Amino acid sequence: METLSKLNHDSIPKPITTTTTTFHSGPFSKLLTSTISELFRFAVVLLVISIQVFFVLHKWNPIFHLLSLTCFFLVFVIKPLVSKPKVYLVDFSCLQPPNFCRVPFSSFLEHSSIIESFDTESINFMAKILHSSGLSEETYLPPALHYIPPITNLRESIKEAHLVLFPIMEDLLSKTKLSPQEIDILIINCSGFCPSPSLSSIVINKYSMRDDIKSFNLSGMGCSAGIIAVDLAQNLLKVHKNSFAVILSTEILSTGWYPGNEKPKLLLNCLFRMGSAAILLTNKEDGKENFKYKLLHALRLQSAFDDKAYYSAIREEDDNGMTGVTITRDLMPVAGEILLLNITLLGSSILPFLEKFRYGVSIFRKRFLHKSAEVYVPDFRTVIQHFVMPTSGRLLIREIGKGLKLGDREIEAALMTLRRFGNQSSSSLWYELAYMERKGRVKKGDKVWQLGMGSGPKCGNVVWVCLRPIVDESSKGPWADRIHQYPVLPVHQGN
Numbered sequence: 330m331e332t333l334s335k336l337n338h339d340s341i342p343k344p345i346t347t348t349t350t351t352f353h354s355g356p357f358s359k360l361l362t363s364t365i366s367e368l369f370r371f372a373v374v375l376l377v378i379s380i381q382v383f384f385v386l387h388k389w390n391p392i393f394h395l396l397s398l399t400c401f402f403l404v405f406v407i408k409p410l411v412s413k414p415k416v417y418l419v420d421f422s423c424l425q426p427p428n429f430c431r432v433p434f435s436s437f438l439e440h441s442s443i444i445e446s447f448d449t450e451s452i453n454f455m456a457k458i459l460h461s462s463g464l465s466e467e468t469y470l471p472p473a474l475h476y477i478p479p480i481t482n483l484r485e486s487i488k489e490a491h492l493v494l495f496p497i498m499e500d501l502l503s504k505t506k507l508s509p510q511e512i513d514i515l516i517i518n519c520s521g522f523c524p525s526p527s528l529s530s531i532v533i534n535k536y537s538m539r540d541d542i543k544s545f546n547l548s549g550m551g552c553s554a555g556i557i558a559v560d561l562a563q564n565l566l567k568v569h570k571n572s573f574a575v576i577l578s579t580e581i582l583s584t585g586w587y588p589g590n591e592k593p594k595l596l597l598n599c600l601f602r603m604g605s606a607a608i609l610l611t612n613k614e615d616g617k618e619n620f621k622y623k624l625l626h627a628l629r630l631q632s633a634f635d636d637k638a639y640y641s642a643i644r645e646e647d648d649n650g651m652t653g654v655t656i657t658r659d660l661m662p663v664a665g666e667i668l669l670l671n672i673t674l675l676g677s678s679i680l681p682f683l684e685k686f687r688y689g690v691s692i693f694r695k696r697f698l699h700k701s702a703e704v705y706v707p708d709f710r711t712v713i714q715h716f717v718m719p720t721s722g723r724l725l726i727r728e729i730g731k732g733l734k735l736g737d738r739e740i741e742a743a744l745m746t747l748r749r750f751g752n753q754s755s756s757s758l759w760y761e762l763a764y765m766e767r768k769g770r771v772k773k774g775d776k777v778w779q780l781g782m783g784s785g786p787k788c789g790n791v792v793w794v795c796l797r798p799i800v801d802e803s804s805k806g807p808w809a810d811r812i813h814q815y816p817v818l819p820v821h822q823g824n
Contacts, residue, residue: 414566414567414612415612415614415623415624416562416563416566416610416611416612416623416624417610417611417612417613417617417620417622417623417624417796418608418609418610418620418621418622418623418624418793419505419573419609419610419611419619419620419621420501420504420505420609420620420621421501421606421607421608421609421621421759421762421763422497422500422501422504422606422607422806423497423604423605423606423756423759423760423763423806423807424493424496424497424579424603424604424605424606424756424807425806425807425809425810426469426603426604427469427492429472430469430470430471430472430475430603431467431468431469432468432469432470432474432475432602433466433467434456434459434460434466437455437459437470437599438452438455438456438459440475440477441455441598443477444477444478444479444588445478446478446588446589446590446651447588447590448590450590451590451592451595454592454595455595455598455599458595458596458599458600459599462599462600462722462723462747463722463723463744463747463748464600464602464747464748464751465748465749465817467749468602468603468749468750468751469602469603469604469750469751470582470602470603471485471489471492471493471581471582471583471603472485472488472489472492473485473486473488473489473583474582474583474586478588479583479586479588480583481583481584481586483524485583486522486524486581486583486584487524487531489581489582489583490519490522490524490528490531490579490581491531493579493581493603493604493605494517494528494531494532494577494579494605495535497577497605497606497607498532498535498536498575498577498607500607501575501607501608501609504805505609507573507609509536509537509538510537510538510539511573512538512539512542512573512574512575513542513543513569513572513573513574514542514543514544514545514562514565514566514569514572514573514574514575515529515532515533515538515542515543515544515545515574515575515577516529516544516545516546516547516558516561516562516574516575516576516577517529517532517544517545517546517547517576517577517578517579518546518547518548518550518554518555518557518558518576518577518578518579518755519546519547519548519554519579519580519581520548520549520550520551520552520554520580520754520755520783520784521548521549521580521581521584521585521644522548522580522581522584523546523548523549527544527546528546528577529544529545529546530544532577543565543569545561547561549784550783550784550785550787551642551754551755551782551783551784551785551786551787552719552721552752552754552755552757552781552782552783552784553755553781553782553783553785553787553788553789554578554754554755554781554783555576555578555606555755555756555758555759555781556627556629556755556758556779556780556781556789556790556791557629557781557787557789558576558578558755559576559608559610559624559627559789559791560627560629560789560791562574562576562610563610563624563627566610566611566612567612569612570612571612571613572611572612572613573609573610573611573613574609574610574611575607575608575609575610576606576607576608576610577605577606577607577608578605578606578607578608578754578755578756578759579604579605579606579754579755579756580601580604580753580754580755580756582601582602582603585597585601585653585654586598587651587652587653587654588651589647589649589651589653590647591647591653591655593655593656593657594647594651594653594654594655594656595653596654596656597653597654597656600721600722600751600752601751601752601753601754602750602751602752602753603750603753604750604751604753604754604756604757604760605753605756606755606756606758606759606760608759610624617796618796618797619797620796620797621795621796621797621799622777622793622794622795622796623793623794623796624791624792624793625679625776625792625793625794626675626678626679626790626791626792627789627790627791627792628671628674628675628678628789628790628791629787629788629789629790630667630670630671630674630787630788630789631667631785631786631787631788632663632666632667632785632786632787633785633786633787635663637659637663638659638663638666638667638785638786639785640657640659641656641657641659641660641663641664641784641786642654642655642656642657642660642784642786643655643784654784660786661725663786664725664782664786667782667786667787667788668729668782668788670788671780671788671790672707672709672733673688675778675790675792676688676707676709679709679712679713679792680707680709680711680712681711681712684707684708684711685707687705687707688704688705688706688707690705691703691704691705692704706732706733706734708734709733709734709778710734710735710739712776713776713777713778713792714771714772714775714776714777715739715742715762715765715770715771715775715776715777715778716730716733716735716739716740716743716778716780717742717743717758717761717762717765717777717778717779717780718730718740718743718761718780719743719757719758719780719781719782720743720746720747720751720752720753720757720761721752721782722747722752723744723747726740726743726744726747727740729780730743741816742761742762742764742765743761744816745764745815745816745817746760746761746764748815748817749808749811749815750807754783755781755783758779758780758781760807760808762777762779763806763807763808764808764812764815765777766799766806767805767806767808767809767812768812769799771795771799772795772798772799773795773796773797773798774794774795775794775795776792776793776794776795777792777793777794777795778790778791778792779791779792779793
């Protein structure tokens with residue numbers, strides 16, 4: 330996406346700038362409702378205090394103190410706790426792709442030049458994208474794409490699915506000491522590959538899972554599908570008590586390879602790389618002292634109702650019948666609009682009252698008083714300690730960080746994940762979290778915000794709170810062998 334922006338400087342994303350969009354009335358209403366609710370709660374607290382003072386001054390019977398305090402406690406303390414079912418993240422695993430899948434730039438470009446389907450202009454274009462993308466020489470492509478020409482048939486795609494799904498599933502089961510027969514819900518998200526039987530059926534068959542397991546397969550939902558899967562899982566866990574839910578997030582790249590010469594379709598060849606993640610969620614209370622995180626908030630938005638947004642990233646055939654994903658110049662401004670809406674709605678749920686009030690006043694001033702006035706950008710660092718954002722491109726990461734008032738440290742995980750592994754679609758967010766854990770930065774009580782954006786366009790968020798110290802991660806996960814090499818450079822250098 331970064332390279333696309335460089336092709337047209339006017340399309341550089343402004344994720345949370347002050348541009349007025351058709352979304353503003355909804356967020357403003359939501360924010361206004363939230364602010365009024367905060368004021369109401371504050372007023373009730375003042376009322377209760379006033380009543381208590383009145384009782385004391387008039388020396389009324391202590392039973393009146395007890396009744397008023399009991400009503401306040403039941404309505405404002407007990408009810409919110411009882412009405413919110415808890416969802417926990419027990420643990421997660423990320424794939425460490427095998428070394429034989431590594432693809433240096435030189436190998437990628439040499440193989441591409443040998444393939445007769447690419448002309449010289451396309452090779453030069455892909456070379457430019459690679460060298461400006463933020464990727465390193467250590468990213469990975471599946472075996473099917475190492476052949477000359479690449480093999481993109483069904484059989485190879487099934488092999489790739491086995492390669493990326495089975496190792497992380499087994500690692501997750503080993504880490505959590507869970508049996509496949511104990512899994513109640515299975516969700517697999519993969520945007521571009523939807524075989525029959527489904528990917529979830531392939532996993533159920535491999536591990537001989539129960540006949541009553543509730544399985545789901547999400548396809549065509551892009552890089553935000555991992556967050557969508559978490560939202561789906563938490564809704565299912567509200568209904569199915571005392572259950573375990575496993576999410577497998579990946580992308581099968583062999584089906585997404587584009588062998589043509591249309592530049593907007595060549596971007597995915599260069600930016601997307603191997604990766605997968607397995608996540609175990611539960612609503613069980615037993616053993617929660619060993620669980621890593623608790624889910625605090627989940628939010629999903631989309632703008633597919635708008636034609637401009639809908640066609641900004643779409644899979645289609647070119648003039649020669651070759652299938653690929655077209656990324657248009659509309660994608661950046663569209664993504665900026667839905668991101669602005671997303672941040673507004675999430676902020677209305679998690680930001681402190683003062684930040685919401687400042688933002689609401691600035692929106693009101695811009696809409697009704699001074700059209701040229703700037704909108705106040707809330708400081709999410711007042712409530713969030715760790716930010717996990719899309720690895721769609723170096724420039725996009727920096728723009729999101731700039732818009733959210735984040736420093737180099739907050740965007741480091743995203744930039745280093747992009748460099749080390751490339752854009753892994755929906756699983757990238759878990760590699761970022763693994764980076765933070767491996768660096769020893771996530772502490773008990775810290776809040777983690779995962780932000781996913783994908784075709785549609787769709788935007789999804791989850792906010793977690795860390796439940797225990799994250800220890801013994803030094804020898805685990807995809808970062809274990811070379812975390813000491815990162816960050817490679819001060820993250821403010823380069824574009």
